[in-house]
Amino acid sequence: MSRYFTDEHEWVEVEGDTATVGVTDYAQEQLGDIVFVEVPEVGTELEQGDDAAVVESVKAASDVYAAVSGEVIEVNEALEDEPGLVNTSAEEDGWFFRLTLSDKEELDDLMDEKAYKAFVDGL
Amino acid sequence: MSETIENFLELPLGDWHRGLGARMVPFAGYEMPVQYEGVMAEHIWTRTEAGLFDVSHMGQLRLSGEGAAEALEKITPGNLSALAPGKIRYTLLLSQDGGILDDLMVTNSGDHLNLVVNGATKHDDIAYLRDQLPDRLTLDHLEDTALLALQGPKAETALARLVPDAAKLYFMEAGSFEWNGIPLGISRSGYTGEDGFEISLSAGQAVALANALTQMDEVRPIGLGARDSLRLEAGLPLYGHDMNADILPVEANLSFALSKARREEGNFAGAERVLAQYPDKADKKRVGLFVDGRQPVREGATVIDDSGATIGIVTSGGFSPTLQRPIAMAYVPMNRSETGSAITVEQRGRKIACTVADMPFVPHHYHRKSKP
Numbered sequence: 454m455s456r457y458f459t460d461e462h463e464w465v466e467v468e469g470d471t472a473t474v475g476v477t478d479y480a481q482e483q484l485g486d487i488v489f490v491e492v493p494e495v496g497t498e499l500e501q502g503d504d505a506a507v508v509e510s511v512k513a514a515s516d517v518y519a520a521v522s523g524e525v526i527e528v529n530e531a532l533e534d535e536p537g538l539v540n541t542s543a544e545e546d547g548w549f550f551r552l553t554l555s556d557k558e559e560l561d562d563l564m565d566e567k568a569y570k571a572f573v574d575g576l
Numbered sequence: 577m578s579e580t581i582e583n584f585l586e587l588p589l590g591d592w593h594r595g596l597g598a599r600m601v602p603f604a605g606y607e608m609p610v611q612y613e614g615v616m617a618e619h620i621w622t623r624t625e626a627g628l629f630d631v632s633h634m635g636q637l638r639l640s641g642e643g644a645a646e647a648l649e650k651i652t653p654g655n656l657s658a659l660a661p662g663k664i665r666y667t668l669l670l671s672q673d674g675g676i677l678d679d680l681m682v683t684n685s686g687d688h689l690n691l692v693v694n695g696a697t698k699h700d701d702i703a704y705l706r707d708q709l710p711d712r713l714t715l716d717h718l719e720d721t722a723l724l725a726l727q728g729p730k731a732e733t734a735l736a737r738l739v740p741d742a743a744k745l746y747f748m749e750a751g752s753f754e755w756n757g758i759p760l761g762i763s764r765s766g767y768t769g770e771d772g773f774e775i776s777l778s779a780g781q782a783v784a785l786a787n788a789l790t791q792m793d794e795v796r797p798i799g800l801g802a803r804d805s806l807r808l809e810a811g812l813p814l815y816g817h818d819m820n821a822d823i824l825p826v827e828a829n830l831s832f833a834l835s836k837a838r839r840e841e842g843n844f845a846g847a848e849r850v851l852a853q854y855p856d857k858a859d860k861k862r863v864g865l866f867v868d869g870r871q872p873v874r875e876g877a878t879v880i881d882d883s884g885a886t887i888g889i890v891t892s893g894g895f896s897p898t899l900q901r902p903i904a905m906a907y908v909p910m911n912r913s914e915t916g917s918a919i920t921v922e923q924r925g926r927k928i929a930c931t932v933a934d935m936p937f938v939p940h941h942y943h944r945k946s947k948p
Contacts, residue, residue, distance in 0.1 A: 485611060485614055485615050485616075485801070486614055486615055486616035486617075488870065488872065488895040488902075489870045489871045489872065489895070489902075491871060507924070509871060509872050509895070510615070510895075511615040511616055511619070511801065511805050511894055511895045511897060512615055512801050512804060512805065512894055513874075514872070514874055533870075536870070
């Protein structure tokens, strides 16, 4: 099991062919109080870079892009009643959706935790 | 390309905000605080305690000379010549065809008028005013002047510790005061729907006053994010979003700003077009919307009819921290503008059900003088 990060402040946790996707703690801090998360429907085929989800704060809506390609197999239903999970537990309970990876080579372009930390420190 | 922060002007309290951990963003050409601890917490703090807002980006103007109020009436629909000393009026700056160029507060300060206009439009406003007003009048842009707003149910208690007499002002009244030898122009007004004050003072003294206020237990600094959600709940339109030069006052649901005397005179810029819509003959109207579900609709989302055709537009939208539900302002056809009308908004391909709601969404708590 390994975790990858993107320069759009998403994390991707990979276990076999399945990836769990969310936004990082840095992202939730930047977004502020999250009041709604629009997740993709189960069955959606996402291509890397597609609009995958929308995070709504009090003031603004922010797009979340698909960090990797694949078919959405599960979404985090808990976010419907408790979108603030993204603020309180961005990198664990506040996950957005799971997908079946269609191209594992895409992971090669993502950052590991150390590289992401260096990226954030440089912002 | 992202905007570089160096291109933005610095306000008198810029370092003060940074020192308090504010997140700074470009706004109206300045670098300004969007939030400190978080929009939700700051919003609720202002509704229950007192929030201090730095609104020094707004244009503070001084208009002096014989007949200033009468001259200003040529480009505003407010009854300014009847405005008593110490009183404030909300009015609109109108183009020659009646479009809204800005909304502003006008105060009768005795031997002159004080105007407060929006930050993003102030330079255009000044050019228009100079062009339209007679040469015998003098319009000064008070650039070295800060503006702080103290808003919320504890605002009076807090400010009265420094300036006891400010508590004697009622809503939409203003006066000159002093604190520690510093002259303060104080208005009982604001943009949150709460009781509160707006305090004009020399830029060099702004940090001292901001510190004196935020040292009090009731007062916390509040950013632009909460300013926007507070004014949305209060039903107050934001220039450049909920109204612009293509919108006429009746459409903007600002008919209250067309004073009776001025409607009868009909001698302000664009009066013919403006009054042709009065009181309810416009094709469209700005209304409030309750949005079903939890997902906010945002500025730019379209209002559609049953066939999917666009019939209106959302001009402000967000999540109401007080009501814990999404609310919005939108332009809708007049025949769908009654409270309770069902409205469909389309956003990113999804249809979202809304209902026309009375504004303000959250009741105002102004400190009004009770009618005799």
